Amino acid sequence: MNHPRFFRRFAGLVLAGWLLLTGSLAAQTSTGQRDVLREITDVVGLKPRFELRATTEVQNAAAVVYGGKRYLLYNPQFVAAVNRAGRTDWAGISILAHEMGHHLNGHTLRAGGSNPADELEADEFSGFVLRKMGASLAQAQAGMAVVSDDEASPTHPGRRTRLTAIGEGWQRANQQIVASTRTAAPSATPAVLADRATAPVRTVATTASPVSVLGKITFRDNPAEPYYITNRLSVVHVDRQDRTAQVVGRLTRSESTNYPYVLVDGQQRRLYISRTGGIYDTSGRQVALLSDPS
C-alpha cells in the first residue's frame, strides 16, 4: 500500500526470485483458520480463483500475475503486525481485500507500478468488501490507518484520502444492505421456461381449441411485425403469409406493482411490462408497447 513498503506488481526480477523458492515455501490458503480469500470472493459473488501465498519474499503484500495465474502474496509477519497495531484481525483482512481489489479492478493486467488512482480504487474495494463481511467502518479503516503514510507520494495517496476511499466503499455497501432490508425480498421462484416450439403452432384463428388474444406487442425496431399475447400468456409471432403463429416467449407475473409482468423469450432474455403497457429491457430502455389487439 505504501511504496516501497507496500507494493504490487513488483518487477519480474523479484518475482522470478520468489518463484524459484515456491517449491520450498508452504502455500497457505488462510490466515489462521479462516479462508479469508473465499470469504472476500463470496461477498462479491465470485469464485476464489486466486492463489494466496504466505512468503517472506515480499515485505508486506502484493497482487501479481504470473503464468496467467493471479496470486496474492503476503508476509505473515507483516499481516500479524498490522493486526496487532490495528487491534483487530479486520486490519489484515482489509490488506488482502485491497490487494484483491487490484486484481478485480484489472490493475494487474496493465504495465506499470502503483499509482494513486489505482490505490484509491483498491482501497474503496476493501471498504466495500469489509462492510459486506460485517466490519464496522473503524474496523475497515484500521489496517490503512496504521500502514499508510500521512503524506501523499507519487505512487500512493496520503492517509486521509485513503481512509476516505475506504469509507466510500464501506458506505456504498452499507446503503445496499440497508436498502435490501427495507424492500421485500425479491421472489426466489425460478424463471418459467419459455416453450421451445419446434413446430409452429397453428394460427389463433384456426386452432382446434381456440386461443384468444389479449394484447398486441409492437416493437420499436420492428413495428411492422405483429406479436400477440394469448390467454395462455404465450407471446406469439404471427406469420401473415402462411398464417401460422409461433410461440416465441411467455409472460409471467412478477411481484412488482409497477412492472406486473415479465416477458421471457426462448433465450431467457427478460423484458419488463409496466402497468401502462410500456415494455422495457433490463437497462430500462423502452423497446416495445403493449396495446389492445385491434
Ligand SMILES: [Zn+2]
Ligand atoms: Zn495497493
